[in-house]
Amino acid sequence: MFFKSRRYRKSFLKSLLFVLPGVAITVAFVIYPVINTFWLSLHNWKGVGGAPVIWVGIENYVKTLTSPKFWNSMLNAFYFMVGGFVILMPLAFGMALLVTSKIRGTKFFKASYLMPVMLGTTAVGLMWSFMLNANFGVFAQFLNAIGKPEWIMNWLATPTVNIWCVVLVNEWMYAGYNMLIFAAGIVAIPDEVHDAALLDGCTGLRKIIHITVPLCKNMFMVFSVLCITGCLKAFDIVWSMTGGGPMDTSATPAVLLYTQGFQFKLMGRSGAISMILLILGLVLSILLNNVIFKQDDM
Amino acid sequence: MNKYVVARGIKKGAQYFIAALLAAVTFFPLIVTFISSLKTNDEILLGMFSMPKVWNFSNYPDAVRIANALKSIANSLFVAIATLVVTVIIAMPAAYTIARKSYGYLKAVYILFMAGVMVPVHCTLVSVTKISSSLGTKNSFAFLILIYTAFNLSQAIFLFTGYIASLDRGLDEAAKIDGCGDLHLLVRILMPICKPIIATEAILVFIYGYSELIFSLILITDSSKYTISRAMLNFTANYTTDYGPQFAFVIMSMIPMLIIYLVLHEKVEAGILAGAVKG
Numbered sequence: 001m002f003f004k005s006r007r008y009r010k011s012f013l014k015s016l017l018f019v020l021p022g023v024a025i026t027v028a029f030v031i032y033p034v035i036n037t038f039w040l041s042l043h044n045w046k047g048v049g050g051a052p053v054i055w056v057g058i059e060n061y062v063k064t065l066t067s068p069k070f071w072n073s074m075l076n077a078f079y080f081m082v083g084g085f086v087i088l089m090p091l092a093f094g095m096a097l098l099v100t101s102k103i104r105g106t107k108f109f110k111a112s113y114l115m116p117v118m119l120g121t122t123a124v125g126l127m128w129s130f131m132l133n134a135n136f137g138v139f140a141q142f143l144n145a146i147g148k149p150e151w152i153m154n155w156l157a158t159p160t161v162n163i164w165c166v167v168l169v170n171e172w173m174y175a176g177y178n179m180l181i182f183a184a185g186i187v188a189i190p191d192e193v194h195d196a197a198l199l200d201g202c203t204g205l206r207k208i209i210h211i212t213v214p215l216c217k218n219m220f221m222v223f224s225v226l227c228i229t230g231c232l233k234a235f236d237i238v239w240s241m242t243g244g245g246p247m248d249t250s251a252t253p254a255v256l257l258y259t260q261g262f263q264f265k266l267m268g269r270s271g272a273i274s275m276i277l278l279i280l281g282l283v284l285s286i287l288l289n290n291v292i293f294k295q296d297d298m
Numbered sequence: 299m300n301k302y303v304v305a306r307g308i309k310k311g312a313q314y315f316i317a318a319l320l321a322a323v324t325f326f327p328l329i330v331t332f333i334s335s336l337k338t339n340d341e342i343l344l345g346m347f348s349m350p351k352v353w354n355f356s357n358y359p360d361a362v363r364i365a366n367a368l369k370s371i372a373n374s375l376f377v378a379i380a381t382l383v384v385t386v387i388i389a390m391p392a393a394y395t396i397a398r399k400s401y402g403y404l405k406a407v408y409i410l411f412m413a414g415v416m417v418p419v420h421c422t423l424v425s426v427t428k429i430s431s432s433l434g435t436k437n438s439f440a441f442l443i444l445i446y447t448a449f450n451l452s453q454a455i456f457l458f459t460g461y462i463a464s465l466d467r468g469l470d471e472a473a474k475i476d477g478c479g480d481l482h483l484l485v486r487i488l489m490p491i492c493k494p495i496i497a498t499e500a501i502l503v504f505i506y507g508y509s510e511l512i513f514s515l516i517l518i519t520d521s522s523k524y525t526i527s528r529a530m531l532n533f534t535a536n537y538t539t540d541y542g543p544q545f546a547f548v549i550m551s552m553i554p555m556l557i558i559y560l561v562l563h564e565k566v567e568a569g570i571l572a573g574a575v576k577g
Contacts, residue, residue: 014480015399018391018392019392019396019407021391021392022392022451023410025388025444025448025451026410026414026448026452028429029444029445029448030414030417030422030449031414033421033426034417034421034422037422037425040425040428047424094316101313103314103317108321111567113321113324114563114566114567115324115559118505118555118556118558118566119328119555119556120508120527120552121509122511122527122530123509123530126530126544127327127328127331127548130331130334130545130548131330131331135343136342136344136541137346138345138347141346141347142347172324177570180570180571180574181575204309233420235420236509239511239531240531254420258512258515262515267424270423270424274422275421277420277421281416281418285416
């Protein structure tokens with residue numbers, strides 16, 4: 001009995017040893033920072049070691065929620081979402097239909113469409129901001145060539161236009177990524193369904209609308225979750241193309257919390273935006289998961 | 299019948315046309331940027347969309363000299379590879395324990411890692427800077443790698459646990475009867491079987507680590523330690539007189555990833571899909 005319990009204790013300790021490094025890192029660098037950010041969001045702090053940390057209660061939240069900059073950044077995040085559903089979803093689904101169809105070279109097309117994801121967001125952002133340059137960029141050159149130089153403007157410095165440029169570049173980069181999701185759904189449709197559809201004379205566009213799309217419902221759900229939670233987090237692509245500027249007009253919430261915290265040194269304000277983002281993200285993903293769960297029950 | 303054949307032909311043709319058009323849109327910016335990287339500054343200012351008069355490769359050595367491009371690419375490769383090694387080494391034993399043991403506390407551990415997946419990186423920025431300045435680890439690659447690991451660990455454990463749980467327990471029992479301890483079992487028997495999922499995770503971590511931006515923005519201030527994203531942004535913001543080297547730098551930064559993609563594209567596709575659907 002004594003022997004058994006010692007062995008049990010030994011293997012119990014060993015299991016602790018196995019999970020401990022992972023737990024320690026996650027607690028130290030993910031969980032603790034979130035709690036600390038919450039604490040900071042209730043204070044004012046200049047972000048320098050010796051600067052005083054002053055308790056201000058919910059002032060940072062009030063100031064954030066009443067600031068036009070914050071709501072503008074939420075609007076930009078909303079544009080990301082609209083772009084996701086109106087442009088990215090049909091585009092990615094169309095690509096998925098193509099790479100799962102019976103044409104030759106689907107492997108090549110699939111690999112090509114996915115390629116932009118590999119390039120690195122910053123490189124993609126810089127590449128496209130060269131393309132959009134009003135002096136020597138490809139689009140300016142094209143408009144000159146067709147005799148419409150008056151249409152040329154500094155796209156990345158014009159409010160609303162700049163965020164849509166970023167959104168479109170984002171769709172260019174991630175179309176192939178989402179294509180993979182949809183393609184996995186299309187491939188999973190059993191052959192019998194296709195045969196049955198053929199027998200019933202259901203082909204072409206009608207087959208896509210009545211068979212492929214409903215049977216890929218799960219994949220549309222996955223896309224929706226990724227798109228809605230992703231639009232709040234967009235940072236790299238915005239930062240590399242516009243830096244959130246001019247005057248934060250193209251900032252997403254993630255960019256705004258960075259500029260507030262690290263350029264204006266308003267750590268408390270930045271913390272408040274972080275918390276709002278975190279809670280919004282959690283609520284949205286729980287809500288979406290419940291919607292999916294309920295629909296699966298039906 | 300004939301009408302049917304014609305209709306099918308038109309449909310096929312349309313499919314090829316759209317597929318090729320999309321591929322062209324995908325490659326177009328890359329090609330234009332590459333061609334522009336071979337031009338002189340005067341040629342670029344006349345417009346990106348034209349062929350260079352002379353193929354001029356001097357922008358590449360310029361980018362290496364002025365922006366320290368090779369150094370920053372090496373930094374990024376080092377950080378990415380170190381992150382993926384550390385992530386696998388830490389995640390594997392944890393996933394094994396969660397999948398195979400049944401101590402009560404492991405449920406809590408699993409929930410902790412699931413919570414880790416939900417936390418957006420940006421919500422921790424302020425605190426991570428604070429931690430790093432109180433530890434004096436600004437500009438330390440070791441700290442950067444730890445942070446990258448922390449944000450990849452949850453996903454790795456999630457994928458590994460699922461994979462190990464799907465393996466037959468009979469294997470473990472057989473090994474245990476042969477006198478094999480936990481560590482031995484994990485390293486010698488489970489790791490080789492788990493190779494596919496390790497490859498998947500390694501690819502995801504590598505893509506993340508190579509091009510990560512926000513933590514290198516706040517944690518690295520020494521220009522000789524810039525990772526590639528940081529170095530490119532710094533260069534394009536400060537060196538605005540001559541565009542050629544900027545284009546060359548952007549192209550150079552993409553080369554390591556493109557090589558990996560050319561060699562491993564099927565593995566990359568599988569990896570990205572596994573990472574995405576996990577949600």
